[in-house]
Amino acid sequence: MRDKLQKVCQFFLFLFDSVEASVTRQGAKHCSKNCERSVPRVAWIAILFIIMSAIPATNRAQTQQQTKPTGSEPVPEPAVPAILAAFDKYEVVAMPQGHGMQDLNHFILTLIRNPAFSDKVNDIEVEFGNSLYQPILDRYIAGENVPFTEVQKVWRQDGQPTPAASAFVEQFFPLVRALNQKLPPGRRLRVLAGDPPVDWGQIKSVDDVIRLVHRDASIASVMEKEVLSKHRKALMLFGTFHLMHGVGGSAVSLYEKDYPNVTLVVSDLGIFDTDLPTLSSSRLASWPIPSLSRAKGTWLGALDLGHFIPPAIRIDEKDCQVHNEFPKALQKPMEELVDAFLYLGPQDLRLREKIPADIALDVSYRAEFQRGAAMFGFRDAASKTPQEFDQEIVKSAEDPLFAIPKMQVLDPKEVKAMVQSCLDRKTTANPRNN
DSSP states (O other), rough: HHHHHHHHHHHHHHOOTTTTSSSSSHHHHHHHHOOOOOOOOOHTHHHHGGGGGGSSSSHHHHHHHHHOSBBOOOOOEHHHHHHHHHHTTTTTTEOOOOOHHHHHHHHHHHHSSTHHHHHSSSEEEEEEEEEGGGHHHHHHHHOOOOOOOOHHHHHSSSSSSHHHHHHHHHHHHHHHHHHHSSSOOOGGEEEEEOOOOOOOOGGGSSHHHHHHHHHHHHHHHHHHHHHHGOOOEEEEEOOOOGGOOSSSSHHHHHTTTTTTTTTTEEEEOOTTSSSSSSSGGSTTSSSSSSSEOOOOTBBBHSSSSGGGGGOOOOOEETTTEEOOOGGGGGSSSSTTTEEEEESSOOGGBBOOOOHHHHHHHHHHHHHHHHHHHHTTTTTTTOOOHHHHHHHHHHHHHTTTTOOOOOOOOOOOOHHHHHHHHHHHHHHTTOOOOO
């Protein structure tokens, strides 16, 4: 398990150069070439949540019980009405998208189907879309006759494993298209692809990713050009690291330099309130499902980021040292990073998203998926047979719960190799910047 989680952790950093909170990409590159690979593809599909497992092997419930947070009691509100009301004050509501968590996927689909949503919102900017194909996406969402195989390029050709194998993503775009057909022209929604306009058919190595893929800058640019400068209102669906206030490298922080105080950032609860002995042990047990609670001034907002997302193991390019802590920019109370928390029910009973049948049955696409995994360092990815892939899917049905496993300490030999790789880069005067 340790090797699997470490590889997932490092691979995450190539795909998501969000915030200076991330580990250096070159440290990740070294790991991708030298760590043993045995990550099952089903686990790889859920990679964005597995990254959160980079937590020391301690009992999270015990750690949370030892914490004595200060602040007022959070006040939960019914989540959908609260988010819709937020658009009366804010230009943008930014919240996480599913990344493999079925409960969050369901909430998002419920939100956008609410009849009041299109009264409040003009655009939805998404993480799971390659902006290279924005013209195709615009035509499709507007209801034009676009072959589905063409519009699938938007999310299947954006370099991210999770949306490329997500039932939620496959449903999201047709749902918005169908919704628009029931709305007058002035209220129709536009979906904006936030990922960089990269032709992934031309990406041949991790070096190409490092050179060409700058995700937060692309996300912020789309928001500025297509939403904020036009005085429109948008829902943002991205991983939380892209959305945090005041951390320099996140997409929201980038555009807030010119557009401050226009965004309400919502976070899920991550690893908080997990590993509890009973449902009644939770301090959130009486909260309505789903609910939204503001962070400012509450004991929940006073907790630091480590209570919600464990820090990834990273190499600091400045000193070539291994760190298992967040950078200084993220070592602050959550209320300084986000504005509200979304509660979707007992944390230990969250469901994980299943791989959709159209992908499971698409042999040619699965082969393409495997080639991409192999390129990013998962050497055994291309060697798995369709039968082995099918067996993994069948076996995954035994446990439908979404759980974040713990991670043990890294092998000292692996740490030494990662540090040496950093030192070698400094010696050749060719450092890679975050």
